[in-house]
Amino acid sequence: MLEALGIGLSYGATPALRRIDLTLAAGSRTALMGPSGSGKSSLLHCLAGILVPDRGRVMFDGQDLTGLSDRERSALRLRHMGVVFQFGDLVPELTLIENVMLPLQLLGVKRAAARASARDLLGELGVADVADSRTGAVSGGQAQRAAVARALVHEPRVVLADEPTGSLDTVNAEAVLDAMVALSTRMGVALVVVTHDNLVASHLDDLVVLRDGMLDLSAREAVG
Numbered sequence: 025m026l027e028a029l030g031i032g033l034s035y036g037a038t039p040a041l042r043r044i045d046l047t048l049a050a051g052s053r054t055a056l057m058g059p060s061g062s063g064k065s066s067l068l069h070c071l072a073g074i075l076v077p078d079r080g081r082v083m084f085d086g087q088d089l090t091g092l093s094d095r096e097r098s099a100l101r102l103r104h105m106g107v108v109f110q111f112g113d114l115v116p117e118l119t120l121i122e123n124v125m126l127p128l129q130l131l132g133v134k135r136a137a138a139r140a141s142a143r144d145l146l147g148e149l150g151v152a153d154v155a156d157s158r159t160g161a162v163s164g165g166q167a168q169r170a171a172v173a174r175a176l177v178h179e180p181r182v183v184l185a186d187e188p189t190g191s192l193d194t195v196n197a198e199a200v201l202d203a204m205v206a207l208s209t210r211m212g213v214a215l216v217v218v219t220h221d222n223l224v225a226s227h228l229d230d231l232v233v234l235r236d237g238m239l240d241l242s243a244r245e246a247v248g
């Protein structure tokens with residue numbers, strides 16, 4: 025479903041990804057681990073089509089993302105992907121429910137229907153009671169649940185999450201992750217989660233380890 029074919033990326037003279045080949049199947053659940061600076065975020069951003077690699081290709085359902093314009097990649101991401109960042113990245117001027125409605129409304133779903141879907145999902149994530157609060161008025165854990173809801177509300181093919189529980193305490197982190205994994209599984213959505221945390225990785229099925237911008241295949245085999 026999502027594939028990196030020999031991708032390389034540098035920031036000026038700094039190589040971030042050297043030659044990555046990776047295949048993610050529909051519905052798979054993958055942890056992306058590795059030391060700080062090993063290229064995890066860069067790889068996730070390339071898979072999401074937010075960054076375009078300097079070399080190689082990223083294929084989504086047989087379509088080469090690297091051949092698309094910014095606008096085409098954004099449209100594809102809106103329709104087929106959900107993205108979660110460490111600090112949620114919600115729009116602070118909007119309430120939680122308005123944030124979760126956004127992808128649906130951008131996809132042309134009517135306001136009332138978008139609101140109903142968003143409210144249902146916020147309910148499943150245990151934050152229906154703060155749905156009408158702005159992001160600044162809720163806890164980090166509540167905001168991050170809304171960020172997860174926003175990534176899943178349009179039932180994408182894949183959710184790409186960069187340290188989605190990195191700003192939360194252990195109890196909240198576990199709860200948010202459990203909810204994200206359970207909902208993605210129910211919806212058949214693939215998950216790719218960048219994490220430093222072995223506990224987070226233990227909730228997922230596959231492990232990909234990066235080291236100096238390359239796949240560390242020995243680490244993968246050691247686990248598998």
Ligand SMILES: Nc1ncnc2c1ncn2[C@@H]1O[C@H](COP(=O)(O)OP(=O)(O)OP(=O)(O)O)[C@@H](O)[C@H]1O
Pocket residue numbers: 035038039040058059060061062063064065066067
């Ligand atoms: N915007 C940027 N400009 C210049 N160099 C960058 C930029 N973003 C990342 N890098 C460099 O690219 C390399 C890979 O960074 P990346 O953030 O992808 O790693 P990471 O494994 O996600 O790190 P961390 O776990 O610390 O978030 C590092 O050497 C980093 O310093």
